[in-house]
Amino acid sequence: MSAVPTTTPVPAAPRQWRDGELAVLLLLPIALINAIGFILPVLNLARYSFNKSRVGGGIEAVFTWENWAGLLSDPFYLELVFNSVWISLAITLTTLVVSYPIALYLHRASGAWRTFLTVLVISPLLTSAVVRTYGWIAILVDDGPVVGAIKALGLPAPSLMFNIKGVFIGLTEILMPYMILALMAGFGRLDPRVEEAARTLGATPSRTFMKVILPLTLPGIALGCLLCFVLAVSSFITPKLMGGGRVFLLATEIYDQAIVTLNWPLASTLSILVLIVFGAALWAYSAVLRRLD
Amino acid sequence: MTKTRHATRAGLAALAMALATSVAMADTVVLTAYSGIFQENYVKAVVEPFMKANPDITVEFYGMPNSAQMLGTLRAQASAPQIDIAIMDVSVAKAATDEGIFAPMDESVTKHLADLYPQAKAEGVNAVGVTFDNLVLLYNTDKVKTVPTSWNALWDAQYAKQVSIPAVPDIQGTTFTIITDKMAGGTNYIESVEAGINRLAELAPLVQTWEPRPDVYQPISSGTAAIGIGWNARAQVYADLSDGKLGVVLPEEGSGFQINVIGLVKGGPASDSAKKFIDYALSPEAQAAFTEQMFYAPTNSKAAALISEKALSRTAAGAMDKMIDINWLEVAKIRDAITEQWRRRVIPLSR
Numbered sequence: 001m002s003a004v005p006t007t008t009p010v011p012a013a014p015r016q017w018r019d020g021e022l023a024v025l026l027l028l029p030i031a032l033i034n035a036i037g038f039i040l041p042v043l044n045l046a047r048y049s050f051n052k053s054r055v056g057g058g059i060e061a062v063f064t065w066e067n068w069a070g071l072l073s074d075p076f077y078l079e080l081v082f083n084s085v086w087i088s089l090a091i092t093l094t095t096l097v098v099s100y101p102i103a104l105y106l107h108r109a110s111g112a113w114r115t116f117l118t119v120l121v122i123s124p125l126l127t128s129a130v131v132r133t134y135g136w137i138a139i140l141v142d143d144g145p146v147v148g149a150i151k152a153l154g155l156p157a158p159s160l161m162f163n164i165k166g167v168f169i170g171l172t173e174i175l176m177p178y179m180i181l182a183l184m185a186g187f188g189r190l191d192p193r194v195e196e197a198a199r200t201l202g203a204t205p206s207r208t209f210m211k212v213i214l215p216l217t218l219p220g221i222a223l224g225c226l227l228c229f230v231l232a233v234s235s236f237i238t239p240k241l242m243g244g245g246r247v248f249l250l251a252t253e254i255y256d257q258a259i260v261t262l263n264w265p266l267a268s269t270l271s272i273l274v275l276i277v278f279g280a281a282l283w284a285y286s287a288v289l290r291r292l293d
Numbered sequence: 294m295t296k297t298r299h300a301t302r303a304g305l306a307a308l309a310m311a312l313a314t315s316v317a318m319a320d321t322v323v324l325t326a327y328s329g330i331f332q333e334n335y336v337k338a339v340v341e342p343f344m345k346a347n348p349d350i351t352v353e354f355y356g357m358p359n360s361a362q363m364l365g366t367l368r369a370q371a372s373a374p375q376i377d378i379a380i381m382d383v384s385v386a387k388a389a390t391d392e393g394i395f396a397p398m399d400e401s402v403t404k405h406l407a408d409l410y411p412q413a414k415a416e417g418v419n420a421v422g423v424t425f426d427n428l429v430l431l432y433n434t435d436k437v438k439t440v441p442t443s444w445n446a447l448w449d450a451q452y453a454k455q456v457s458i459p460a461v462p463d464i465q466g467t468t469f470t471i472i473t474d475k476m477a478g479g480t481n482y483i484e485s486v487e488a489g490i491n492r493l494a495e496l497a498p499l500v501q502t503w504e505p506r507p508d509v510y511q512p513i514s515s516g517t518a519a520i521g522i523g524w525n526a527r528a529q530v531y532a533d534l535s536d537g538k539l540g541v542v543l544p545e546e547g548s549g550f551q552i553n554v555i556g557l558v559k560g561g562p563a564s565d566s567a568k569k570f571i572d573y574a575l576s577p578e579a580q581a582a583f584t585e586q587m588f589y590a591p592t593n594s595k596a597a598a599l600i601s602e603k604a605l606s607r608t609a610a611g612a613m614d615k616m617i618d619i620n621w622l623e624v625a626k627i628r629d630a631i632t633e634q635w636r637r638r639v640i641p642l643s644r
Contacts, residue, residue, distance in 0.1 A: 054388065054391060055625050055626050056384050056385070056387045056388045056391070056622070056625035056626075057361070057364060057384070057385055057388035058388040058391045058392055059392070076633075076636060076637075141517060142454060142501075159454070162501055162502045162504075163644065240504060240506070241504075241506050243504065244501065244502035244503060244504055245460050245502060245503025245504035245640065246503065246640060246643060246644050248636070256462055258361070259359060259361045259362065260359075260361065260462045260463060261462045261628070261629070261632070262361050262364065262385065262388060
């Protein structure tokens with residue numbers, strides 16, 4: 001059979017989108033929603049941070065640096081920022097350490113077992129953080145089962161509730177599902193054959209982990225840490241319920257200033273400060289990603 | 294041609310309906326006040342009887358968790374108010390007045406102004422007292438065997454780590470600071486609460502939580518905490534619901550009032566009906582009914598005669614001479630300073 005040259009009819013050319021035109025069109029709706037629902041309120045918040053607060057909760061629409069100057073010169077607020085950042089970092093790190101083995105196990109599991117375990121990991125997200133926090137209060141109070149068990153062992157029982165320890169335990173558990181999901185999403189690059197290759201070439205399990213598994217899962221770790229840090233800094237229900245009024249964090253202070261003291265200008269200033277902390281976290285995340293690439 | 298006429302007619306009918314609805318809407322009064330147990334009882338004792346007496350007016354109760362959120366909502370609606378009346382804390386009402394949210398409160402709104410106790414009227418606030426409440430001592434009847442009679446019971450070492458105190462900036466904490474200051478020998482809380490702060494520093498190591506949630510009444514009823522402080526009206530209602538677990542005492546040293554005021558929102562949609570409701574809310578009958586229902590002390594001096602002895606004894610009405618006269622508008626000026634003292638000198642001692 002010889003090839004017969006055929007002439008296929010040329011279809012009518014579809015409308016050609018110019019470079020970027022389609023992208024702009026597709027991005028427009030979300031950009032619009034973002035502008036109305038996020039950018040504008042944040043700008044408004046920034047404007048509020050320059051207003052003057054009157055005694056008793058009134059607001060004077062002037063332009064003053066008073067709130068910012070007060071914030072930066074008062075050691076209480078500097079301590080607040082420092083506390084919020086280090087507590088959130090420590091919680092993030094703990095969440096990472098306890099979530100990593102679970103995520104790795106889940107990544108390697110297969111079939112119905114994997115599905116079952118994944119559902120088990122996600123299921124806490126189906127319950128509100130408030131309910132889980134109350135659960136922790138019942139478990140960790142001074143006459144609760146945990147302290148009771150420690151006492152039964154004859155050990156000096158620490159107070160685990162209504163202080164920083166309670167906040168630490170509660171937030172770590174609440175953030176674990178987020179960390180596990182982020183880690184699993186980042187484990188895509190972890191090919192079992194690479195591990196096998198390392199083992200065949202004589203690497204010990206710990207060396208395989210340090211030199212192969214850990215570097216390959218770093219993007220997942222970075223993502224999980226960013227997510228958990230941001231959630232930890234902004235969480236206020238758990239510190240409010242479990243901190244017993246002893247743990248002062250940025251988020252709880254914003255609540256107190258906005259809802260209790262009615263100092264909206266100061267609350268706005270603190271909110272913008274949180275946004276700056278988030279910006280710094282995002283910058284650190286992208287710096288880590290650049291290094292990894 | 295006929296079609297056009299029909300369409301026009303239908304359009305006109307729709308327009309008339311819309312107009313009629315909006316006229317009817319004018320008789321819906323929107324009242325904002327505290328949600329939850331306050332709402333439940335206020336609707337029962339005041340709102341429902343008012344609507345029964347005025348079938349042409351509907352009062353819609355828009356509950357919010359606290360005065361700050363009410364102020365926030367009123368601020369957001371400043372150009373086109375949807376709310377006619379607000380019941381809120383007096384110091385927040387001062388801020389609302391300063392921002393021009395409330396219309397003046399005078400004889401054109403209510404004829405009961407002259408009958409109100411002097412504490413119900415604050416200079417520079419376009420709203421008048423509608424309920425008086427006071428701080429009380431709360432205790433769990435299983436854990437505290439002898440009924441405490443003094444605030445000093447809170448300092449009793451046997452209740453260490455069982456004390457529940459809503460700390461400043463919550464005004465329960467502020468009121469408690471003023472009471473403690475007086476007990477510790479302070480003479481003028483506006484000038485200094487030093488004596489009170491020093492005494493509170495001694496209490497700090499015994500405190501279980503400075504932030505009882507969902508409120509101070511539940512943990513004490515359930516026995517999570519043994520003793521604490523809270524507002525009388527709510528405490529009385531929760532005491533009745535607690536099967537005798539929650540005890541409430543007005544200590545012998547006396548206490549301080551918290552004042553909720555009622556204000557008419559400037560430019561609210563149902564101005565005339567709203568005035569009618571405010572007048573009713575301040576009347577001796579409505580005041581008495583709410584005291585019977587929820588044990589807030591009445592602000593109308595003529596109400597006491599209508600209230601049963603049993604209900605009156607569960608308010609501070611019988612102990613007026615022991616009450617500290619707290620000027621909340623002056624306190625607002627020193628609130629930040631008190632908060633700072635607590636944060637630097639009291640709360641850290643409980644860590």
